[in-house]
Amino acid sequence: MPELPEVDVMKTGLEELVVGKTIESVDVYWDAIIDQPSVDEFKKDLVGDQILDVRRRGKYLIFKLSNHDLVSHLRMTGGYSLETNDLEKDKHTHVIFHFEDGSHLLYHDIRKFGRMYLMDRNESKNFTPLLKLGPEPTMEDLDFMKFITELGDYNIPIKSLLLDQTFIAGLGNIYADESLFRAKIHPLTPANQLNRGQTVKLYYAITDIIRIAMTEGGSSIRNYKNAFGEQGNFQNYMKVYGKEGEACQVCFTPIEKIKVGQRGTHFCPQCQVEAAL
């Protein structure tokens, strides 16, 4: 499932593969992928647009086109690939951008949760979902003191807060669980009950985990691949995600899995103790 590091890898791949290409036509095979405008307008408006740049904000991709901004969210299973020779679409290919040079950019998405939003040029800066995003989980963007202070504003489980994109943009279930393990914080601990030491550890855990995941090309679980069809390596660094029942690498206690805010949550019951109240 693409989280920030995986989307970033996809962005880098797309930059190399499609910048400079001009769209000749667009096919849409699953209408719900196109959130705005209508499918007909989407297909019509993109004709003749040239791809100038590809950017990322949180888990969103932003294609900067000569006449539009195209915002794309991959959600669970979305992804892009470029076909330069024969067009090989399968049942999971839902949108195809045909380029004037004869190549094709395919959007595929098994679960069909992904969404695309087309708007006028430079209007993504006024696009509400992007405006609401919190800071990037990097040391450059995530202000240390602000992070520490704002944790005290939320009386919800810290795991749930880490998944709130308006608090921090880009963390998903994997990196939230891995960050909490690294910081030795129990996922159910209310955010406003973390002590000073825990908040500091959490800041560095999040930024470290994301930095490592980005340098390792993201994670490849459930066959996730980047725009080049390559896999990432961060799954080799995972300590708790998907490891329920396995011995903790630190203390050998079996990793447990619980539900927090309807989401599967993995943690070590020995290393990640609840805050002392």
Place this chain on the structure above:
DNA sequence: CATGCGTCCTGCAAGC
């Protein structure tokens, strides 16, 4: 306003 839950989807795995 803050929080919680159902919804969208398909593939896979577990259970009988």
Place this chain on the structure above:
DNA sequence: TGCTTGCAGGACGCAT
């Protein structure tokens, strides 16, 4: 073996 059931989860919409 073959069927049914449940689970995976990001973000939104609606309810409380």
